[in-house]
Amino acid sequence: MTNTQVTLIQIDNYGPWTVTPEPRREADLQTMQSRLYADISQFVGNHGGYTFFTRFDNMIAVTNGLSLEDHAVLQESVGNRYPVTLSLGVATGTSPVQALADATELVQDAGSAQDKHRREILDGRVVEAEHGTTEDVQIAHFDVIDATGNYTDELNAFDTFIEIEQGYAELMRHMRYAHDSLSFFVGGDNIIVVCPNLEEPDYREAIAHVEDAVDVELQVGVGRGANAHDAGMGAKHALETCRADGTRVELE
Numbered sequence: 001m002t003n004t005q006v007t008l009i010q011i012d013n014y015g016p017w018t019v020t021p022e023p024r025r026e027a028d029l030q031t032m033q034s035r036l037y038a039d040i041s042q043f044v045g046n047h048g049g050y051t052f053f054t055r056f057d058n059m060i061a062v063t064n065g066l067s068l069e070d071h072a073v074l075q076e077s078v079g080n081r082y083p084v085t086l087s088l089g090v091a092t093g094t095s096p097v098q099a100l101a102d103a104t105e106l107v108q109d110a111g112s113a114q115d116k117h118r119r120e121i122l123d124g125r126v127v128e129a130e131h132g133t134t135e136d137v138q139i140a141h142f143d144v145i146d147a148t149g150n151y152t153d154e155l156n157a158f159d160t161f162i163e164i165e166q167g168y169a170e171l172m173r174h175m176r177y178a179h180d181s182l183s184f185f186v187g188g189d190n191i192i193v194v195c196p197n198l199e200e201p202d203y204r205e206a207i208a209h210v211e212d213a214v215d216v217e218l219q220v221g222v223g224r225g226a227n228a229h230d231a232g233m234g235a236k237h238a239l240e241t242c243r244a245d246g247t248r249v250e251l252e
């Protein structure tokens, strides 16, 4: 049974900051957001976690392997090096969707995202190291079949983007409401999904749903592990099996 640790990473009072004392240069905002995401992704990744940029002002991470103290170090380091601060909520559970809801509630209960008095909240609970198992995290790595041949080499980059995004939007909705999972576009034609305890038929059903709905053909590799990296690497290898054997669903 999965026991996913999810962290909500929310930039404190970010909206007002972007327009104070007047609207800031867009390229500067996107550069700061991207560097902040990269910093967080590397810190969390060094502890075996995955971070998803999501909306950049609110990021979501799978943080099995990080303690609350690790979260505090991340929060302090960002505060020392950036013009903004982070509030963090952490929760665990068999359902990634429920764990995110619980983590989010901790931050929301401390005040609005645009409450200038709410700064650097850190609240929640983690999967203690001694209670971790190799079943705690389930990652599904979806990929559009032959995106290069069907889209990249045939369409302009934006029309390809529209096609890939249609597949992502349909998959993310379906995995959220039918399978209690959190789906994230991670570049190219790749979608990483943080899942509860799903089985092969669940993935076949999801792939068929997306193909029926928006005519985007997906393949998926699924892995399990004590943290996101271990589960995600297993998923990548399972995806390579899909490519080698021409199959659509492989569980490591």
Ligand SMILES: Nc1nc2c(ncn2[C@@H]2O[C@H](COP(=O)(O)OP(=O)(O)OP(=O)(O)O)[C@@H](O)[C@H]2O)c(=O)[nH]1
Pocket (backbone or CB within 6 Å): 143, 144, 145, 146, 147, 148, 149, 186, 187, 188, 189, 190, 236, 243
């Ligand atoms: N984030 C992430 N992006 C990847 C990964 N592998 C490939 N990509 C991205 O996906 C794009 C397409 O790569 P492929 O999926 O190998 O190309 P494809 O034409 O779809 O080939 P097949 O998937 O084998 O059908 C690349 O240009 C990268 O941007 C990965 O493991 N993680």
